[in-house]
Amino acid sequence: MPRAEAQYPGHTKKDDEKKVVEPRAISVLEWVGEPGKPSSGRIIPITVFVGGEYQDGGLYLAQPAPLAVESDTLYELERAGAPQGTFDVAGGQNIAGAWFGFGQWKPLAPPKPPKKLTPSKVPPKVVQDNDPDRPHFKGGDDGKNAGNTTPPASDPDKPTIHRKPDSGGSDSNASGSSGGSGSGSTTASNDPDKPTLHRRTDSGSGTASAGGGTAPDDPDRPHLKKHSATSDNAASSDDEGGAVTTANEADPDRPKLSRGKPASTEKPLEAAKLSGIPPNVQQMTAVSDATVREPHTFSYQWPSPDQVVKMQAAVEALAIKAVLANGAAPTAQIPAASTTPTPPRITSRSGPRSTLAHQVAPKPPPVMLTDKDFRAYELSYNGGATLVFTAKAEVGPNNAGVTLEKFVTIIAQPDFNGDPQVRFQSVTDKAHLDITPQMRFVDAVDTDGDNRAELIFELRHSADRQFAIYRLHGTRAEQAFATGSLPYLASGGSETKAN
Structure with a gap:
């Protein structure tokens, strides 16, 4: 009978076990006025890094507004990596073919003052070395403890070591510490002094999966952290880039950026919109990412x-x-050749060439x-x-x-x-x-x-x-x-x- 052989393809992961790479949006905040309280400002989408490539932030997943300026998107403002506050996008607007985001700048909350330490109402007590209640170990009968006839188990101050209940019932200390009869039938879970680990309880079904815990609704769907209840209930599918029947219809496969609170009114937003490029415009980078990252400052620290x-x-x-x-x-700024006198040419007749034919470079x-x-x-x-x-x-x-x-x-x-x-x-x-x-x-x-x-x-x-x-x-x-x-x-x- 012929033998069938196949090549081992190696360990492969299932689609639901693959790590989902979240999109990372980079934008620039432009504003006029005081930092944190600008008179007008706007978000300019730069790029969305997803799938190991840079995508144009002004065009990526536009329906019709691109993902980077979608309503309720939350940006973290940075200067050389140091946090400077957040910017909640209330909505995007197309101006002459380019998309801009408008919203509210929330300054960084000031650090809380350190809690004052109050003196204790109970004064400390000095314990001397000759304290009779101090626990200590008692050794064997080496002559010094010849008069000590008290058995070790009857000493209330002596620390004891708790043994396993199945180590035998002959030791009275093991029986007393385990709370059993010494026969070894008591299980380890009944030991009140045994340390235990608190396990995580599953929020879904009672059957534990191989990976441990419950998975999100769609592990392949890229999304960023959200703070609004409506965006958490959005449906998703396994296929990416599904067709949208209308421009205003929500795409279930559309990734979500970091979520903030929606703007309450439209009138203050219209007044705070920045137009054109004023001479005193200021700029700051803005990042929106679902992955929680530690702040990393990129400023160089000079030794002196x-x-x-x-x-x-x-x-x-x-x-x-x-x-x-x-x-x-440039030649356009140099006077014409007719108005510039030509210096006479010097010919070498006698003496070294370096002293007669030397030309000075123009300053x-x-x-x-x-x-x-x-x-x-x-x-x-x-x-x-x-x-x-x-x-x-x-x-x-x-x-x-x-x-x-x-x-x-x-x-x-x-x-x-x-x-x-x-x-x-x-x-x-x-x-x-x-x-x-x-x-x-x-x-x-x-x-x-x-x-x-x-x-x-x-x-x-x-x-x-x-x-x-x-x-x-x-x-x-x-x-x-x-x-x-x-x-x-x-x-x-x-x-x-x-x-």
Whole structure:
């Protein structure tokens, strides 16, 4: 009879045992006014990290509003990973083809004052070493206790060791400690002194499963923590991306982000909406995730304040070098050749060539940096410092008396000698924003939940803007994700240019 053989495929997990990866939404809060009490503000969805990939937060699961600005979504506000409060999204609105979220900012609750310790009403008592009630062990008859005829079991102060009830009935101490007759028939659960473990009671059926405990309604459905009762009862299915008959119909397979309390009124929300890009607009990162994570601060702790000043000066020197290398004096700003006299050519007739044919290099124009923003982060555990510097550079005046205005961005990391090394640099001006946008740094945030932070920048073009995520790989920083186009729009639909 032929023998049937099959290859062992290895251990496989069932679908209901696979770990469900929850979506992690990253957005940027823009506001005007005092932090915690803004006069107006909005949430700009950046990305939703799900399935190991970045999805555009302004488009992911739009029905018609995307998941990142769905009503009752709760965001945790952060600065370099440190909590700054929460933002409850009351609803999203489509403005010129881009979705924005509007809601209420709740500041971080102040820490509770430490409880005052009250003195005890019972004064302490000093116990001396010759206390007759002090428990002690009694040894064998070595001559010192020759007069002691009291049996050990009759001493009320002697500590005893409780033996197992099945160890035999001849020992009176074991019988007395177990509470039985010494025959060994008493079970261990009847021992009042035996420590016990409190088991968890199942909330569902009485039969325990192999994994222990009860599973959620749908283990494959991604969702975030909720605080509203209505969202907890939402139905789900095993298939993902089910068809929706209408735009307003709830999708049972739609993942849920962190849930907050719905807004009570619509009128205060309308008054608090931010439109356009005011000159004094402020930005902060916002994260919505169902997975409970410990706060992780990414700010770099400098050993001394002197090192901050020294490192910033070194990075500013790198920024000036990048500006001059970018072309501080374009040909359009140089006077025409007809108006510039040509220096006479010197020919070598006698003497060394180095003394007669030497030409002096042109002196570079002065560069002054303004609107400087210097920050340092530790993007990973023991990862060292990562330096981010942005500024506006005024170059000149040049030979024609023209002063150029440029925007420079530097990402650097110190080497073993403490000298910053450039990992990324960008230089542009207003005439080339369509090719190279102005980079405005937002913050460092863990975008994918791996306890390593990435850098978020706002990219301002001449007619629109984007938000981008940059990740450091070895000796360089690369763009990992960029959103779609976001318009410069003010109230009434008028366009607002970048500053």
